[in-house]
Amino acid sequence: MTPLHTLHLAALSLLLLAAAASASTLAVAGGTTVCGVAADNGTVYCLDFASYSNSSASPIARPLVFSRVSGGDAYLCAVGAGGGDPSVLLCWPPGPSAQYQLRRVYRGAVPFSDLSVGDDHVAAYDSQERGIQWWRGGNSYPQFLPGAFTSLVSGDGFTCALEATNSTSPSSSTVRCWGPNGNTVQSAFANASSISSLAAGGSRACAVDSATGAVLCSGSTGAGAAAPSGLYPHGLAVGDSHACGLSRPNHTAVCWSLAGPTPTVYYPAPGTAFEFLVAGGNLTCGLVSVNYTVVCWSATSADNAAVELSALPAVLPGTCVPDASSCDCDAFPGSGQICAAAGSPGSVICKRICEASAPPPAASPPQPPPAAAASSKAVSKRWIAFAVVGAVGAFVGLCSIVYCFVFGFCSHKRIHNSVQPNLPAGGTGGNAPAAADNNVAAVAATASPYGSPNGSRARGFLFRRQLSRAMTRQRSGPSSFKDQTEEYTFAQLAAATEFFSPDAQIGAGSFGTVYRGKLPDGREVAIKRGESLARKFQEKESAFRSELAFLSRLHHKHLVGLVGYCEENDERLLVYEFMKNGALYDHLHPKPNLTIGDDPPLVSPVMSSWKLRIKILLDASRGIEYLHSYAVPPIIHRDIKSSNILLDGSWVARVSDFGLSLMGPSSPDSDDSAGAAVQQHVAMKAAGTVGYMDPEYYGMHHLTVKSDVYGFGVVMLETLTGKRALFRDAGGGGDPVSVVDYAQPSIVAGELGKVLDGRAPEPTPNEAEAVELVAYTAVHCVRLEGKDRPAMADIVANLETAFAFCEGSAGGNGSRDGRATGGGGYRNSSSSLSMTSMELSGRIGE
Incomplete structure (x- = not known):
C-alpha cells in the first residue's frame, strides 16, 4: 500500500489514515451477497447467504490482491492493494456470474484510502489528489470534491463523510452529505458535537456522539432512540430498517429496529466478540475477533439467530497501513504476517477501537458471560485442529516438492500444470509459425523470450515475480481456475474425428489442422492436430506447449475453453470446446457455398446486423483485456485476427489460438523521470499474421501488449468495412491494400460512410x-x-458505450470520452463505470 508520507500536514495525514481504517474488508450487497478480503492471500471471495449451507465461496478477479470492499443494492466494488503495482477499482453485480461482469472503474498509481457504494453510485477518497471522486449517480454528485474527509459512507441517494474543520485538530470535524437526499441526512447531525465515525444503509446514516453516548440517526424522528447505551463509536452498521453496534467492553453485537411502532432490541450472537459489523438490506455480518471468521444474521428471521459462513475464508480484520506509527490505536498482534500474506509486506493492521482510551460506560463493566468462555474454549480446540491439519499439509507439501525434483513432475510431460510455456533452450524460442494464410514464420533472436542471450534476465524476472503472493497463487496450477485438463489417447481422438476425415476438417491453427469431433460422452469438440512432418516437429512442439500451458490455467467467458490434450509418440493434439458458428472471418468474408455451423441461414446474422458485429467486438475485447490486465504477468496473444475470434451457438465471441502467445513484462507501462509513459517491451523477432501485425513489433522487434491492440484495431476496421486485412481492388490488379490504409483517411476526414460495409443495412x-x-x-x-x-x-x-447506443440505452447524446453521462442501470450502461484516456475528437489526425 502506498504510504501517505506525501501529505505535508501531520494532522491531515492522521485524518487520511483514519479514513483508511474506516474502509471495510467485508461487505454485504443486494441483501444476500456477502464478500470479504481473504486474510491469507488478499483475494475477494463472495457467497450467497440465502444458500450458505450448500454453496461454496467464489473468488473474484483472482489473482488480483485487494485491500477493501464495499457493497450497495446493485453492485460491489473493491480496491486493489497497490504494493508498487498500478492500483485498480473494480465493480461487479452480485450473483453467480460476477466474474464475467467485472468492470474496471479506475486504474492509477495510488490506491484509494476509502470506498463506499450506494444504491446507484460509487464514492472513493483519493489520498493523492486529496478529495472524493464519484462514479455514476447521474448528475447528482460532483465528479471530484477536494478536501480532507474521513469515514466515507453511502446509502440510497446520498454520500456522507466527516470533513476536517480545523487542520490543527484532527478530532474537529463535521458531517457533510451530498446527493438527492444529502441535505435531509446531513440535517440530523447539525447539533452533533463529537462524531468520529459514520455508518449508512438504506435511507439512513447513523453515528455515536462520543461526548453524550447517544446514537444519532437520520430519517424518522427518534430513529436512534431505541439504541442501547455504551456502544463503541466505530462499531455501527446500518441496514434498511435496523442498525447494530458493538457493546462496551466485550465487543458483542446488539441490534435494534429503526422503523415500526414498537422498536425492539435483540442480541444475535451472545458471547461472541466482533472486530466490526457491516450491513446491507436486512442482513448484518460481523468479523469474529478470535479467528476472523464471518457470522451473519437476518433482521427478518424469527429468532435473529446468527450463523457462521464457514465457506468463506478468514477475512482481513482491517486494511493494511505502512507501519504501526500510522495507527491511532495499537496494531493487531501478528498483523505484519497477515498483511505480508495478503500482498502488502511491511504493513500492519490498526485496531479500530482504542481500548485504553475508550470512556467506560456508566455502570461497572460486567464480566464476560460464561458463553464467551465456552466459545473461546471451542475456538481454541478448533485452532489446535487447524495446527494439526497444517502440520500434515506441510509434510505432504514437502513430499510433493521432493517428488517434483526426483521424478521430474515439472518436466515437459506435465507442462499443463505450469503457468508458463516450456520454451526450448534454443532454436525457435517458442515462436511457432502460424499455419493460416500469410503467416510469418519466426525464429527467436535468443534463447530467452526476454532478449537476454544467456537467459539470466528472464530467470531473474521470474524469480522476482515468484516472491509476490499473487504470482505464487497463480503458479498453483489450473485447478485454482478450472477443472483439471483431461488427457486422451490418440486412438480416442482419431475415432472422434472418423480418423481425421477430410470431411471433419474445419480450419487451421498456429501448429496444425482443426477437426470437428464427438467424444464418447457425446460432447462436440474441436480437435487441433499438429503436423506430422519431422522437420516441423520442434515448431509444432513449441506451439503445442505454449497453447496447452496458457489455456490450462486461464478460464474466462470470452476465451476458448480447453477440454483436453493428447501427447503420444510424435502426435500432439489439443481438444477445445466446439464453437458452432465458426470464426468471425468466415462471416465477414464468406466463400461461395461455404457452410458455417450446422444449419446456416441464407445470410449470416453478422452480415446483416451492426449490433451483432459490435457485440462480437465487445466480447473479444473483454477476452483480450483479461489476458492483459488479470494475468500475472500479462499475456501477449501475438496473433489477434478475425479468424482467431470464434463464435459459439449463442453468438458469444471467444479469443482462440494461443500457439504464439508469450508472457509480457510485469507492468504494461511505466513512467520515466519526466513523467512520460514508457512502454515495457519484450525483444523478439516478429511472428504473427501479415496485415494484423504491429508495425513497431514487425520493424523494431518491440513486443508489448499494445501489439495486440494494433491487431484488434485491424479486426475492428475489418468488421466495419467488410474488407480483409489485406485485399486487392475489384479489378484484382496492383499491390495488396491494407484495410488500415483504406479506411483510416476516410474516418479521419469524417467520411465514414465511404468505407462502411455496403452489404450491411443502413445504420439506424x-x-x-x-x-x-x-x-x-x-x-x-x-x-x-x-x-x-x-x-x-x-x-x-x-x-x-457503442453497444449501449445500439440498444438505445446510452442516454442523451452519449459521451465521446467514455465518461458517465448519468442514468441507466448497471448492466445497460456499465460503460459509465469506466474511465478512458482516449480522446475521440480533435486529435485523430495528430
Missing part, C-alpha cells in the same frame, strides 16, 4: 453513433507508435 441513428465510436476507437488502435494506442480497458469501455 443510434447504430450510426455506435459505428462512429467504434471507427474512431479503431483509428486510435492502429496508430504507428504503441504509446499512442489505448489500453484494452479503454477499448472495452468504448465498445460498451
Whole structure:
C-alpha cells in the first residue's frame, strides 16, 4: 500500500489514515451477497447467504490482491492493494456470474484510502489528489470534491463523510452529505458535537456522539432512540430498517429496529466478540475477533439467530497501513504476517477501537458471560485442529516438492500444470509459425523470450515475480481456475474425428489442422492436430506447449475453453470446446457455398446486423483485456485476427489460438523521470499474421501488449468495412491494400460512410453513433507508435458505450470520452463505470 508520507500536514495525514481504517474488508450487497478480503492471500471471495449451507465461496478477479470492499443494492466494488503495482477499482453485480461482469472503474498509481457504494453510485477518497471522486449517480454528485474527509459512507441517494474543520485538530470535524437526499441526512447531525465515525444503509446514516453516548440517526424522528447505551463509536452498521453496534467492553453485537411502532432490541450472537459489523438490506455480518471468521444474521428471521459462513475464508480484520506509527490505536498482534500474506509486506493492521482510551460506560463493566468462555474454549480446540491439519499439509507439501525434483513432475510431460510455456533452450524460442494464410514464420533472436542471450534476465524476472503472493497463487496450477485438463489417447481422438476425415476438417491453427469431433460422452469438440512432418516437429512442439500451458490455467467467458490434450509418440493434439458458428472471418468474408455451423441461414446474422458485429467486438475485447490486465504477468496473444475470434451457438465471441502467445513484462507501462509513459517491451523477432501485425513489433522487434491492440484495431476496421486485412481492388490488379490504409483517411476526414460495409443495412441513428465510436476507437488502435494506442480497458469501455447506443440505452447524446453521462442501470450502461484516456475528437489526425 502506498504510504501517505506525501501529505505535508501531520494532522491531515492522521485524518487520511483514519479514513483508511474506516474502509471495510467485508461487505454485504443486494441483501444476500456477502464478500470479504481473504486474510491469507488478499483475494475477494463472495457467497450467497440465502444458500450458505450448500454453496461454496467464489473468488473474484483472482489473482488480483485487494485491500477493501464495499457493497450497495446493485453492485460491489473493491480496491486493489497497490504494493508498487498500478492500483485498480473494480465493480461487479452480485450473483453467480460476477466474474464475467467485472468492470474496471479506475486504474492509477495510488490506491484509494476509502470506498463506499450506494444504491446507484460509487464514492472513493483519493489520498493523492486529496478529495472524493464519484462514479455514476447521474448528475447528482460532483465528479471530484477536494478536501480532507474521513469515514466515507453511502446509502440510497446520498454520500456522507466527516470533513476536517480545523487542520490543527484532527478530532474537529463535521458531517457533510451530498446527493438527492444529502441535505435531509446531513440535517440530523447539525447539533452533533463529537462524531468520529459514520455508518449508512438504506435511507439512513447513523453515528455515536462520543461526548453524550447517544446514537444519532437520520430519517424518522427518534430513529436512534431505541439504541442501547455504551456502544463503541466505530462499531455501527446500518441496514434498511435496523442498525447494530458493538457493546462496551466485550465487543458483542446488539441490534435494534429503526422503523415500526414498537422498536425492539435483540442480541444475535451472545458471547461472541466482533472486530466490526457491516450491513446491507436486512442482513448484518460481523468479523469474529478470535479467528476472523464471518457470522451473519437476518433482521427478518424469527429468532435473529446468527450463523457462521464457514465457506468463506478468514477475512482481513482491517486494511493494511505502512507501519504501526500510522495507527491511532495499537496494531493487531501478528498483523505484519497477515498483511505480508495478503500482498502488502511491511504493513500492519490498526485496531479500530482504542481500548485504553475508550470512556467506560456508566455502570461497572460486567464480566464476560460464561458463553464467551465456552466459545473461546471451542475456538481454541478448533485452532489446535487447524495446527494439526497444517502440520500434515506441510509434510505432504514437502513430499510433493521432493517428488517434483526426483521424478521430474515439472518436466515437459506435465507442462499443463505450469503457468508458463516450456520454451526450448534454443532454436525457435517458442515462436511457432502460424499455419493460416500469410503467416510469418519466426525464429527467436535468443534463447530467452526476454532478449537476454544467456537467459539470466528472464530467470531473474521470474524469480522476482515468484516472491509476490499473487504470482505464487497463480503458479498453483489450473485447478485454482478450472477443472483439471483431461488427457486422451490418440486412438480416442482419431475415432472422434472418423480418423481425421477430410470431411471433419474445419480450419487451421498456429501448429496444425482443426477437426470437428464427438467424444464418447457425446460432447462436440474441436480437435487441433499438429503436423506430422519431422522437420516441423520442434515448431509444432513449441506451439503445442505454449497453447496447452496458457489455456490450462486461464478460464474466462470470452476465451476458448480447453477440454483436453493428447501427447503420444510424435502426435500432439489439443481438444477445445466446439464453437458452432465458426470464426468471425468466415462471416465477414464468406466463400461461395461455404457452410458455417450446422444449419446456416441464407445470410449470416453478422452480415446483416451492426449490433451483432459490435457485440462480437465487445466480447473479444473483454477476452483480450483479461489476458492483459488479470494475468500475472500479462499475456501477449501475438496473433489477434478475425479468424482467431470464434463464435459459439449463442453468438458469444471467444479469443482462440494461443500457439504464439508469450508472457509480457510485469507492468504494461511505466513512467520515466519526466513523467512520460514508457512502454515495457519484450525483444523478439516478429511472428504473427501479415496485415494484423504491429508495425513497431514487425520493424523494431518491440513486443508489448499494445501489439495486440494494433491487431484488434485491424479486426475492428475489418468488421466495419467488410474488407480483409489485406485485399486487392475489384479489378484484382496492383499491390495488396491494407484495410488500415483504406479506411483510416476516410474516418479521419469524417467520411465514414465511404468505407462502411455496403452489404450491411443502413445504420439506424443510434447504430450510426455506435459505428462512429467504434471507427474512431479503431483509428486510435492502429496508430504507428504503441504509446499512442489505448489500453484494452479503454477499448472495452468504448465498445460498451457503442453497444449501449445500439440498444438505445446510452442516454442523451452519449459521451465521446467514455465518461458517465448519468442514468441507466448497471448492466445497460456499465460503460459509465469506466474511465478512458482516449480522446475521440480533435486529435485523430495528430
